[in-house]
Amino acid sequence: MPTTFFIVFALLSNPFADSVVSYDAGVGAADGYTDPAAAIGEPTRFTGEGVWPSVVSQFNPPFMTNELVSIGVGGELVLSFDEPVLDDPANPYGIDLIIFGNTGFIDGAWPSGVVDGIFSNDGGQLEVSADGVTWILVAGVEADNTWPTCGFIDSEIYDDAPGSDPTNFALPIDPRLNIDDVSGFGFETLHNYYNTSGGGVPVDLVSTGLASISFVRITVSEGSELSPEIDGISDVAPQLPGDVDMNGVVDVSDLLIAVANFGPMPLGGPLADFNGDFVIDVSDLLTIIGNWS
Numbered sequence: 001m002p003t004t005f006f007i008v009f010a011l012l013s014n015p016f017a018d019s020v021v022s023y024d025a026g027v028g029a030a031d032g033y034t035d036p037a038a039a040i041g042e043p044t045r046f047t048g049e050g051v052w053p054s055v056v057s058q059f060n061p062p063f064m065t066n067e068l069v070s071i072g073v074g075g076e077l078v079l080s081f082d083e084p085v086l087d088d089p090a091n092p093y094g095i096d097l098i099i100f101g102n103t104g105f106i107d108g109a110w111p112s113g114v115v116d117g118i119f120s121n122d123g124g125q126l127e128v129s130a131d132g133v134t135w136i137l138v139a140g141v142e143a144d145n146t147w148p149t150c151g152f153i154d155s156e157i158y159d160d161a162p163g164s165d166p167t168n169f170a171l172p173i174d175p176r177l178n179i180d181d182v183s184g185f186g187f188e189t190l191h192n193y194y195n196t197s198g199g200g201v202p203v204d205l206v207s208t209g210l211a212s213i214s215f216v217r218i219t220v221s222e223g224s225e226l227s228p229e230i231d232g233i234s235d236v237a238p239q240l241p242g243d244v245d246m247n248g249v250v251d252v253s254d255l256l257i258a259v260a261n262f263g264p265m266p267l268g269g270p271l272a273d274f275n276g277d278f279v280i281d282v283s284d285l286l287t288i289i290g291n292w293s
């Protein structure tokens, strides 16, 4: 019986926020988008079913009332995780938490997909807590902001059927990247930066001084004129030390990628930095060799 229990637990366990603790829509939340359960579980990969079905891509955010919850002025959303979210140095880029909203890039060359600004970036302050009582503000993070969600690696921008290769919602975008880096860029170039990531707002817990958190609170201050929408929140999966290409084994292909990118870590990776200094050097090569599969 214990074996069965653990198998069932493993199947049920997921990297996403598990429960709504509380929700106050505040003033001016988007009409109809007031079910906080929309922020639980996996963020949206395919939106508009029965209305205007399409994949969620960098230019095509989710928009259904059962997919997003909106937070108005003075409002707040509090979610919890069943398993604590760790400030884990083994996480890619040191990022621990990813927040998915409903931002999208403005398509300056519709429908071919050229980044010409962003829309629906509605902010929202982020606080975290280990116990649900004491809260710490994560400075400099806006909950509903870059990067727009991408649901599938193998989909085109506005496909009306789901892709077959889902992105990884537990893998963050390089936090050094900003929107100016991709301005004027097309869909293919964006994918180079996303890799297999599903996007979202990357959050490093290190600034909070908390080793782990189980609660997330998103608030909208009284002075705000915008109401953020939240689709989901994920706990970043740690990278296997030495596994640059993240295929589950550490071997010569990882070593070759690291060697070819020796020096300052390029924007967007490869993920060959294992001591968090954003430089790929001898210490990282030793990590690869020391963890050979």
Ligand SMILES: [Ca+2]
Pocket: 087, 088, 089, 091, 094, 095, 096, 204, 205, 206
């Ligand atoms: Ca961290």
Ligand SMILES: [Ca+2]
Pocket: 038, 039, 040, 042, 043, 044, 066, 067, 068, 230, 231, 232
């Ligand atoms: Ca959702």
Ligand SMILES: [Ca+2]
Pocket: 242, 243, 244, 245, 246, 247, 248, 249, 250, 251, 253, 254
């Ligand atoms: Ca590998």
Ligand SMILES: [Ca+2]
Pocket: 272, 273, 274, 275, 276, 277, 278, 279, 280, 281, 283, 284
């Ligand atoms: Ca390094």
